[in-house]
Amino acid sequence: DAKTTQPNSMESNEEEPVHLPCNHSTISGTDYIHWYRQLPSQGPEYVIHGLTSNVNNRMASLAIAEDRKSSTLILHRATLRDAAVYYCILRDRGAGNMLTFGGGTRLMVKP
Amino acid sequence: NAGVTQTPKFQVLKTGQSMTLQCAQDMNHEYMSWYRQDPGMGLRLIHYSVGAGITDQGEVPNGYNVSRSTTEDFPLRLLSAAPSQTSVYFCATKDRGPGEQFFGPGTRLTVL
Numbered sequence: 001d002a003k004t005t006q007p008n009s010m011e012s013n014e015e016e017p018v019h020l021p022c023n024h025s026t027i028s029g030t031d032y033i034h035w036y037r038q039l040p041s042q043g044p045e046y047v048i049h050g051l052t053s054n055v056n057n058r059m060a061s062l063a064i065a066e067d068r069k070s071s072t073l074i075l076h077r078a079t080l081r082d083a084a085v086y087y088c089i090l091r092d093r094g095a096g097n098m099l100t101f102g103g104g105t106r107l108m109v110k111p
Numbered sequence: 112n113a114g115v116t117q118t119p120k121f122q123v124l125k126t127g128q129s130m131t132l133q134c135a136q137d138m139n140h141e142y143m144s145w146y147r148q149d150p151g152m153g154l155r156l157i158h159y160s161v162g163a164g165i166t167d168q169g170e171v172p173n174g175y176n177v178s179r180s181t182t183e184d185f186p187l188r189l190l191s192a193a194p195s196q197t198s199v200y201f202c203a204t205k206d207r208g209p210g211e212q213f214f215g216p217g218t219r220l221t222v223l
Contacts, residue, residue, distance in 0.1 A: 032209040043201050043214030044154065051209075087153065091209060098144050098169065099203075099212055101153035 004088045009106040012078045020073040020105055022088030027068050032091045034099060035062065035073045037084040044087065044101075047073065083109045113137050115215035117202050123221045124192040132187040132218050134202030140213070142205045143185040144169070145177065147198040148217075154201060160185055192222045 005023040012018040024033065035047040048055055048062045050071075055062040061074040075082055087104040091097055118133045136143065144159035146169075156169030160179040174196060176188040189196060199219050205212040 034209075036212075043203075043217050044212075045214065046211040049209065049211075097142065097205070097209070098156050098159050099154075100156065100170070101146075103153050 004090060004102050006086075006088050006102065006105045008103065009108065011108045011110060012075075014080060014109055014111050015077050018075040018078045018082070018107065020075075020086050020088075020107065021070065022072070023070045024088070024090055025069045027090055033062065033064060033068075033071050034089045034091060035060070036087045036089060036099070036101075037082075038087070038104070039081075039084045047086070078107075078109045080109050080111060083107055115202055115204055115213050117200075117215040117218050119218060120216070121219050123223065124189075125223055126193060128192050130189050130192065132189075132200055132202075132220070134185045134187070134215060135183055136185075136202075136204045136213075137183065138204060138206075138213065139182060140204040140206045141182070142207070143179065144203045144212075145175070145185070145187045146201045146203065147171065147196075148201065149198050157187065157200075189220075194222045196220065197222045 032049050032051050034049040036044040038044045048060050050062045063072045085104040085106050087101050089099045115136045141162045145157040146154040148154045155171050157175050158177040160166045163179050163182050166177050199217045201217050202215040203212050
């Protein structure tokens, strides 16, 4: 299964942009890149996903490298509510398309 | 719509007891799955189902059984609880394709 590598933790100031990196050098040609986040004491929630092109939604932007071996989740203006663990995940096509979670990046937002 | 519901929210068991964690969804999604999350760790897939009557094992299936008799329900059974099964359990659903997976609020299980 293709794996992802993320920093264990990152810090940001409130109202500043945040760039969360993810490496996935063994990604296969049809693997989608998903990002989820988990707020304290809650289940994970979907943030964004993409295949090859950069993607934007109301929560974030996803920048995907041309060779698809890395991606970056961009939060344009961090708020205190964005403090969470962010998971970069490649869809596991062998397990019914279920998601395989790694350790994620714990984002801390300072006021 | 309630989305994904899980019961109970909390449960304490003694070693050797059995119990069933309930998961229900009202989104008519074909795919359902169970994950466990140990403290400070990411989620690990236990079992999953791609439709009624079809189940398969995930990464950590030992000690757990599932069945999928309806689209809406996907119960997880612990056959003989062990302290190593102390964890938070999340149920999730998704439709076909690469899109969003929806998670329930979780069940916090402690096995003494």
